[in-house]
Amino acid sequence: MAYRFIIADSPELRRMPWEKIEEEGLTRAILWNRLHPTLLDWLELVSPSTTLMGSAFDDEKGGELAGALWVVPSGLCGTVHFVIFKEWRADKVRLGREAVRWIFETWTLEALLAAFPACYRHLWAFMDALGFTPWPERLPKACHMPTAGNQTRCKDMALALLRRDEAR
Structure with a gap:
């Protein structure tokens, strides 16, 4: 692996x-x-009582933080989320694949679900490159995405699944 992952x-x-x-x-x-969003919102999102979390470091660049991942488990599956920082976005597919491999090696999960706003078009190709299978259905208005002018705004949610035995 090009990146070093650790459990946060x-x-x-x-x-x-x-x-x-x-x-x-x-x-x-x-x-x-x-x-x-505030630091407290972030800490609530990645709370150890509800979430598994890992960090990716690039030892070739002085051990800098390249990205993070967090998984909300549900039985032996989990909903996965990623953040890849700007300097590493050109290498996002390799970093993402290594992250998925690390997740399956670290935790006894059988599948990962990616759930994200369908309007995040950049995630469709990323999920495909990681081997996730997109679901044809979208959950209508499942993503609460408030704005200053519309506190109740909701967008559709996209879903994609990756089973352990299908991971690349």
Whole structure:
């Protein structure tokens, strides 16, 4: 693997991606259900009581944080989320594939579900490159995405599935 993954099992490791998420202007993209996301919202999202979390480091670039992942488990499956930071986006497919491999090697999960706003068009090709199978159905208005002018705005949710035995 080109990246080093670790379980984010301490408050410091769970908080670490937030600074970079803010710096790169990704707070609303990641926490799309909040109008003004805060560190407390992030910590609630990645709470160890509900979420498995990992961090990806690039040791070739001085051990810098390249991305993070978090999985909300449900039985032996989980809903997975990724953030890949700007400097590593050109290598997002390799980083994503390594992340998926690491998830399946680290946790006893049988499948991963990607659930994301259908309007996030960039995620369709990324999910496909990682081997996820898109579901043809969308959940209508399942993503609460408030704006200053429309606190109740909701968008459709897209879903894609990757089973352990189908992972590349």
